[in-house]
Amino acid sequence: MTELGFVHKFAPAPAGSSLTLLLLHGTGGTESDLLHLGRELSQGAALLSPRGRVLENGMPRFFKRLALGVFDMQDLTDQTHALAGFVGGASKAYGFRPDGVVAVGYSNGANIAGSTLILHPGTLAGAVLVRPMVPFMPETLPDLSGRPILILAGTRDALVPREESERLAGLLERAGAGVTLRWAEATHSITGGEVAAARAWLSAKFPEG
Ligand code: MLT
Numbered sequence: 034m035t036e037l038g039f040v041h042k043f044a045p046a047p048a049g050s051s052l053t054l055l056l057l058h059g060t061g062g063t064e065s066d067l068l069h070l071g072r073e074l075s076q077g078a079a080l081l082s083p084r085g086r087v088l089e090n091g092m093p094r095f096f097k098r099l100a101l102g103v104f105d106m107q108d109l110t111d112q113t114h115a116l117a118g119f120v121g122g123a124s125k126a127y128g129f130r131p132d133g134v135v136a137v138g139y140s141n142g143a144n145i146a147g148s149t150l151i152l153h154p155g156t157l158a159g160a161v162l163v164r165p166m167v168p169f170m171p172e173t174l175p176d177l178s179g180r181p182i183l184i185l186a187g188t189r190d191a192l193v194p195r196e197e198s199e200r201l202a203g204l205l206e207r208a209g210a211g212v213t214l215r216w217a218e219a220t221h222s223i224t225g226g227e228v229a230a231a232r233a234w235l236s237a238k239f240p241e242g
Contacts, residue, residue: 037122038115039083040064050077051133052242055120055157057142058085061092070223071137074161074232075242079129083119085141086112095145102192106169109148116145117153135239136160137231139223140192144168147201150182150210151175159238161185161231163223164193167201178209181238185227187219 042064046052054075056067064084071080085095087108096112097105124131136157138146143165149156151168154175163185182205186198202214213234217227235242 037119037126039086039119041081041083041119041123042068043082043123043127044068044072044080045127046077046079046129048077050075050079050242051130052078052239053124053129053134054078054080054242055134055136055146056080056082057095057136057138057146058082058093059140059142060089060094062139062142063093067137067139067142070228073228074137074235075239078135078242079127081120081123081127081129081134083116085145086115094141096141096148102166104144104168109145109168110152113145113148113152117149117156120156131156133158133239133241135235135242137163138165139163140165140221147205150177150180150205150208154180154208159183161235162201163227163231164190164221165201166193166197167204170204174204174208176209177205180210181234182210182212183231183234184212184214185223185231186214186216187221188216189219190221192221 097108136146148168
């Protein structure tokens, strides 16, 4: 589907669950990449999976970057607004509850999920952020009270230094979110143990899924 501003896939909730996982792929990914992971994380949730609209050497991303880990702030802001609009439009088009959307973002996808939490705190009920960075430091903190957020960080991640994960956890905590920062002996890639931990975390925080 290309309507609603993003090429995307949508899988309805198999048994009418009110939870929708917003799947956000990493650099070079597509709207198909995380569908399997999404279903592993929740048997019952609807899955909404857009493709990032920016191309970097042919690789889809959710926003432009100037160098590794250096983000184009204007594009990040514009794309974040567009993504929030897409989620709202998809909720109306597909009939899922707008207050039951939990992001599952990997790397670049985790970074736009973080930016969405800051700029559109009402869009996401929670988030699983896999190998995220701090998208930017806001001048004013968003109100994320009561939003559960799981950060999956790798001790051997060459792209995201330890302090970066801790800085993001601190920022989200100051905004009122209930943050779980989980460390795995892992690189930038997600491990099977982390998938199992994320599944358990989701079913504890969002039992309706
Ligand atoms: C980003 O650009 O969002 C981060 O560097 C993660 C990545 O996509 O490599």
